[in-house]
Amino acid sequence: MYISDCNYHRPKSVAETIEVLNSSDNAAILAGGTDILVEIKKGIRQHSDLVSLSDVSELKIISEDKNNVYIGTAMTHNEVIKSDVICKFLSCLSQACSKIGSEQVRNMATIGGNICTAASCCDTAPVLLAYNASIEIVGKGGKRTIPLKDFFVFNKKTTLKQGEIVTKIIVPKPAKGTGVHYEKFGLREAMSISVVSVAVNITVENNSILNSCVVIGAVAPTPRISKNATDLLNGSNLSDLKEGSEILEKIGQAASNDSIPIDDIRGGAQYRRDILTTLTQRAILSAIKNIK
Numbered sequence: 304m305y306i307s308d309c310n311y312h313r314p315k316s317v318a319e320t321i322e323v324l325n326s327s328d329n330a331a332i333l334a335g336g337t338d339i340l341v342e343i344k345k346g347i348r349q350h351s352d353l354v355s356l357s358d359v360s361e362l363k364i365i366s367e368d369k370n371n372v373y374i375g376t377a378m379t380h381n382e383v384i385k386s387d388v389i390c391k392f393l394s395c396l397s398q399a400c401s402k403i404g405s406e407q408v409r410n411m412a413t414i415g416g417n418i419c420t421a422a423s424c425c426d427t428a429p430v431l432l433a434y435n436a437s438i439e440i441v442g443k444g445g446k447r448t449i450p451l452k453d454f455f456v457f458n459k460k461t462t463l464k465q466g467e468i469v470t471k472i473i474v475p476k477p478a479k480g481t482g483v484h485y486e487k488f489g490l491r492e493a494m495s496i497s498v499v500s501v502a503v504n505i506t507v508e509n510n511s512i513l514n515s516c517v518v519i520g521a522v523a524p525t526p527r528i529s530k531n532a533t534d535l536l537n538g539s540n541l542s543d544l545k546e547g548s549e550i551l552e553k554i555g556q557a558a559s560n561d562s563i564p565i566d567d568i569r570g571g572a573q574y575r576r577d578i579l580t581t582l583t584q585r586a587i588l589s590a591i592k593n594i595k
């Protein structure tokens with residue numbers, strides 16, 4: 304199957320990308336192409352203009368300052384995995400990227416493409432939400448920064464407007480005493496799309512959970528923060544959070560209650576709820592082990 308005829312653009316900067324995007328009302332950004340080209344070939348979408356990010360070097364930088372890590376959206380998953388800054392401050396993101404597709408997919412596909420596709424089963428969003436990430440969006444009218452949690456509207460729907468581009472992901476550096484973990488459940492070891500996923504971020508002080516975030520993926524139209532699981536986890540005593548403990552089981556159940564899964568070929572709704580209950584508990588115990 305071939306893609307239909309379209310104009311191919313290779314701008315050299317974000318400013319030029321925005322200019323090209325706004326010169327047509329049916330232009331789309333092409334990053335690694337692992338989602339968009341598949342959809343074009345399947346006839347799910349059509350574009351008169353494809354605007355490649357391959358020459359936009361400003362989007363291929365990972366940097367840090369005192370408080371944050373900044374990830375250019377055209378960084379591929381393999382570049383994120385190998386980044387020293389990511390390994391040092393956001394090692395859970397590196398682990399999530401390493402669970403995506405195959406080596407070939409990770410060499411092409413970008414972190415920006417992963418969040419902009421906005422599939423509820425995508426692997427980077429739960430971890431970025433758990434890290435309380437924001438994104439910078441640039442368009443004709445200028446720049447805005449929004450919390451990532453406000454970006455996702457529905458499965459494959461975001462608040463991004465035609466002619467805009469997501470330029471960077473801004474992630475606060477975790478505080479001392481923080482542990483983060485991502486659990487992905489798929490139907491096979493490799494090349495597996497999440498059937499259920501959970502990311503947990505906890506910060507501990509004096510043996511109790513000062514702050515936490517439990518994010519559930521592939522069990523609702525968007526990756527979402529489980530408010531009830533997070534509320535139960537906040538203030539819990541570390542010594543109570545043991546395998547099989549009442550509070551841990553309650554938190555797992557709360558995450559499951561916050562889900563609205565669908566039945567599809569990868570799993571039924573009740574199956575996803577049951578997996579989510581267990582996966583949440585496992586992610587919490589692993590996040591505790593990861594505390595630095």
Ligand SMILES: Cc1cc2nc3c(=O)[nH]c(=O)nc-3n(C[C@H](O)[C@H](O)[C@H](O)COP(=O)(O)OP(=O)(O)OC[C@H]3O[C@@H](n4cnc5c(N)ncnc54)[C@H](O)[C@@H]3O)c2cc1C
Pocket residue numbers: 331332333334335336337338339340341376377402403404405408411412413414415416417418419420424425426427463467468469470494495496497
């Ligand atoms: C075989 C295979 C296996 C896969 N396995 C997984 C998996 O395990 N986990 C997973 O999460 N995903 C998986 N995917 C999906 C896909 O690889 C990822 O979502 C990937 O990160 C998409 O990135 P991309 O650069 O290829 O995006 P593209 O396909 O280039 O773009 C995707 C969408 O985002 C838009 N876009 C891209 N960058 C920007 C930007 N900077 N600003 C605004 N809009 C932008 C595009 O216009 C398009 O709408 C798989 C795909 C394939 C083909």
